Amino acid sequence: MGARCGFRLRKVQNPQHGGGRTGGRLALARPGAGCGCVVAPGLGSDYGHGMIKIYGSPMSSAGRCLWMLEEVGAAYECIEPNLRDPEQRALYTSEVFAGGKVPYLVDEDVKLFESMAINNYLAAKYKPELLGSDLVARALIDQWSFWAISNLQPEAIKVLLHSSILPETQRVAGEVEAGRSGCARFLAQLEASLTHDYLLGDQFTAADLNCGSVVNLASRVGIQTGPRVTAWLERLRARPAYKKALAH
Ligand SMILES: N[C@@H](CCC(=O)N[C@@H](CS)C(=O)NCC(=O)O)C(=O)O
Numbered sequence: 001m002g003a004r005c006g007f008r009l010r011k012v013q014n015p016q017h018g019g020g021r022t023g024g025r026l027a028l029a030r031p032g033a034g035c036g037c038v039v040a041p042g043l044g045s046d047y048g049h050g051m052i053k054i055y056g057s058p059m060s061s062a063g064r065c066l067w068m069l070e071e072v073g074a075a076y077e078c079i080e081p082n083l084r085d086p087e088q089r090a091l092y093t094s095e096v097f098a099g100g101k102v103p104y105l106v107d108e109d110v111k112l113f114e115s116m117a118i119n120n121y122l123a124a125k126y127k128p129e130l131l132g133s134d135l136v137a138r139a140l141i142d143q144w145s146f147w148a149i150s151n152l153q154p155e156a157i158k159v160l161l162h163s164s165i166l167p168e169t170q171r172v173a174g175e176v177e178a179g180r181s182g183c184a185r186f187l188a189q190l191e192a193s194l195t196h197d198y199l200l201g202d203q204f205t206a207a208d209l210n211c212g213s214v215v216n217l218a219s220r221v222g223i224q225t226g227p228r229v230t231a232w233l234e235r236l237r238a239r240p241a242y243k244k245a246l247a248h
Contacts, residue, residue, distance in 0.1 A: 052076040056102030058246050063117045064213035065103045068119040071209065071242035072126035084127055116145045116210055123206045130206045144199050145210035155182030156218040162223065183223045190215070191226035192222040197235060
């Protein structure tokens with residue numbers, strides 16, 4: 001039923017905060033709706049009270065939140081709405097997240113959008129060491145997270161949109177070039193800053209995950225990275241949490 005609606009649900013119970021790991025698909029029936037099975041967005045599933053719900057697919061901005069959920073070992077269910085489907089879009093935006101964007105996190109009474117904010121919340125709740133040990137470390141983590149999402153990501157998305165996502169008639173070659181050159185500028189800055197294994201030194205922190213998820217996107221759309229950034233990205237991709245969340 002879920003497949004017919006394009007709605008997918010994956011449940012993950014991590015050992016640290018909730019048991020073994022399982023997976024599945026689910027759609028909840030609601031009479032009267034058109035597609036045979038009707039998603040009941042955000043109203044919960046049979047999968048247990050109190051489990052974090054994260055809306056969005058690994059290929060979207062929610063991917064970095066799935067990676068963080070795996071890093072911290074929280075139990076969660078991942079709901080993948082198809083926001084291109086008008087019926088699902090209408091349901092989700094009216095009943096779950098008014099902004100119409102994923103990721104969206106529901107943790108009992110806590111409801112959050114914006115992937116970086118979600119990640120810092122998850123780290124603070126389950127694995128505070130990922131946010132560094134002092135004020136300056138925390139500021140640097142914010143710095144790299146905001147830098148990545150406000151500088152690098154728009155350039156990488158420009159390349160993605162105008163090289164593959166938009167219909168061919170709407171693609172503008174100049175935008176691809178502009179995006180490539182923007183990425184090159186920011187990645188040169190990152191290359192010069194990466195003097196250790198990780199952004200803040202020898203320890204992996206939320207800065208690496210948040211920034212790395214954006215560099216990963218740039219790399220996936222064919223942007224070249226320098227030797228330090230390439231080695232750092234390989235280090236991040238080798239993490240078990242990255243593999244569980246994103247490498248499929
Ligand atoms: N800055 C936001 C970006 C959210 C965003 O743009 N999400 C996209 C998917 S990657 C989305 O939901 N698009 C659907 C739409 O705009 O209708 C974040 O990092 O959470």
